[in-house]
Amino acid sequence: MFDAVFRNLPFLMGGFLVTLQLTFCALAGGIALGVLVGLGRISRKKWIYYPVTLYVNFIRNIPLILVIFWFYFVMPILAGRAMPPFISAVISFIIFEATYFGEIFRAGYQSISRDLIHAAFATGLTYSQTARYILVPIAFRRMLPSLITQSIVTFQDTSLAFVIGLQEFVRRTSIVDNLEVRSIQLFGFVALVFFIFCFLGSRVARHFEEKGRRTGVI
Amino acid sequence: MIEIKNVSKWYGDTQVLYDINEVIDRGQTVVICGPSGSGKSTLLRCINGLEPYQKGEIVVDGISLNDPKTNLYKLRQKIGMVFQRFELYPHMTAVQNITLAPMKVLKKSRKEAERKAMELLERVGLPEKAHAYPANLSGGQQQRVAIARALAMEPDYMLFDEPTSALDPEMINEVLEVMIDLAREGMTMIVVTHEMGFAREVADEIIFIDEGRIVERGTDEEFFTNPKSERTKAFLSQILV
Numbered sequence: 001m002f003d004a005v006f007r008n009l010p011f012l013m014g015g016f017l018v019t020l021q022l023t024f025c026a027l028a029g030g031i032a033l034g035v036l037v038g039l040g041r042i043s044r045k046k047w048i049y050y051p052v053t054l055y056v057n058f059i060r061n062i063p064l065i066l067v068i069f070w071f072y073f074v075m076p077i078l079a080g081r082a083m084p085p086f087i088s089a090v091i092s093f094i095i096f097e098a099t100y101f102g103e104i105f106r107a108g109y110q111s112i113s114r115d116l117i118h119a120a121f122a123t124g125l126t127y128s129q130t131a132r133y134i135l136v137p138i139a140f141r142r143m144l145p146s147l148i149t150q151s152i153v154t155f156q157d158t159s160l161a162f163v164i165g166l167q168e169f170v171r172r173t174s175i176v177d178n179l180e181v182r183s184i185q186l187f188g189f190v191a192l193v194f195f196i197f198c199f200l201g202s203r204v205a206r207h208f209e210e211k212g213r214r215t216g217v218i
Numbered sequence: 219m220i221e222i223k224n225v226s227k228w229y230g231d232t233q234v235l236y237d238i239n240e241v242i243d244r245g246q247t248v249v250i251c252g253p254s255g256s257g258k259s260t261l262l263r264c265i266n267g268l269e270p271y272q273k274g275e276i277v278v279d280g281i282s283l284n285d286p287k288t289n290l291y292k293l294r295q296k297i298g299m300v301f302q303r304f305e306l307y308p309h310m311t312a313v314q315n316i317t318l319a320p321m322k323v324l325k326k327s328r329k330e331a332e333r334k335a336m337e338l339l340e341r342v343g344l345p346e347k348a349h350a351y352p353a354n355l356s357g358g359q360q361q362r363v364a365i366a367r368a369l370a371m372e373p374d375y376m377l378f379d380e381p382t383s384a385l386d387p388e389m390i391n392e393v394l395e396v397m398i399d400l401a402r403e404g405m406t407m408i409v410v411t412h413e414m415g416f417a418r419e420v421a422d423e424i425i426f427i428d429e430g431r432i433v434e435r436g437t438d439e440e441f442f443t444n445p446k447s448e449r450t451k452a453f454l455s456q457i458l459v
Contacts, residue, residue: 113303113305115301115302115303115305116305116307118263118268118299118301118305119299119301119305119306119307119364120307120319121268121291121294122266122268122294122297122298122299122368122377123294123295123298123318123319123323123367123368123370123371124291124292124294124295124319124323124371125291125318125319125322125323126291129322129323133307133318133322134307137309138307138308138309141309215351215353
């Protein structure tokens with residue numbers, strides 16, 4: 001019943017590999033930037049807080065597909081030359097996902113009591129040392145289930161990169177479908193692959209949530 | 219020496235400290251008591267710059283806290299602090315809690331910091347808990363680790379903010395014993411507490427604060443046997459049952 005899938009498996013899996021690479025880069029960049037965005041959102045310094053908040057509110061209120069489009073078509077005008085779709089997609093995703101990860105980290109930072117931060121300051125640690133050794137690691141552990149959930153969403157979102165011609169999983173499937181005309185089978189296969197990965201991811205998130213409760217970090 | 223001169227503090231429009239004056243000499247133990255919400259903890263937090271104050275001056279070893287040139291991070295290295303709810307870093311073991319600041323602030327090697335940490339854990343009676351996480355320690359044990367964490371920076375002063383009031387009664391003594399030893403060894407301590415037994419034993423001076431004002435001060439004998447203000451008498455009669 002998956003004959004069209006098997007005939008085109010290397011081509012399809014090549015697309016899936018691009019999806020995984022895109023997910024990996026988007027998560028690495030999005031989480032790293034999100035750590036800083038979250039810190040900016042709890043900053044008392046107005047010149048940090050307001051620009052970061054503007055960025056977060058702006059990006060979170062426009063559809064991802066617009067960010068991808070906009071970045072792909074506007075960047076060549078600003079930079080003077082076209083950008084490869086993969087690079088353009090990675091940057092768009094980082095810009096977009098960092099706002100979501102940033103809000104998760106902000107919630108994580110805010111869950112840490114002021115006295116715990118005072119305790120770190122009282123030993124002579126500076127703000128940046130406190131952020132690095134106390135705020136970020138604790139927020140990361142507490143928010144791990146949410147971070148994994150958002151990572152799953154990011155993984156699913158990467159299929160939107162097909163709009164700028166990136167040959168990821170969904171795009172390649174639609175190319176195969178144009179030749180084979182087996183839509184139900186082909187897109188059923190795509191759905192199955194996405195489901196398996198996301199389902200496993202959600203189980204992992206649940207595992208960390210329970211572990212966090214047991215060890216008293218959450 | 220810590221000098222507190224005419225310090226006043228407001229939260230918005232609400233004044234919480236009124237013209238506080240106090241001098242703490244090296245080697246002294248000063249106990250601050252008073253009803254909750256009277257400003258004791260706030261005053262303590264002003265001394266190491268965790269809270270700003272709007273009027274007056276606090277000078278630690280000749281360095282004024284509100285001088286914009288003062289490096290508060292540097293100043294805090296010599297003022298240890300212990301909190302009511304311990305505030306151990308939950309993601310680190312006891313030893314990691316103690317060695318973090320010596321390694322990152324004083325740039326000690328891990329080996330040296332851990333040697334010192336073990337020495338301190340020995341001193342607070344918890345060498346076997348070195349690799350336990352805070353969640354697996356009792357309240358009294360956590361507070362003793364927190365004291366060791368503060369001592370690891372080899373501070374000249376120690377601030378205690380109600381160190382025993384979150385503890386079950388049977389754990390209070392193990393923490394007080396560590397504090398009494400510290401006081402006897404000559405550590406300069408400012409202790410916010412209602413443990414009057416502790417105050418009797420080691421305090422050089424007792425201050426009673428009510429509604430942001432120092433209402434009464436005296437050596438332990440005067441304070442307990444002959445309090446001057448009615449407010450102090452009422453407070454003492456409530457806690458010395």
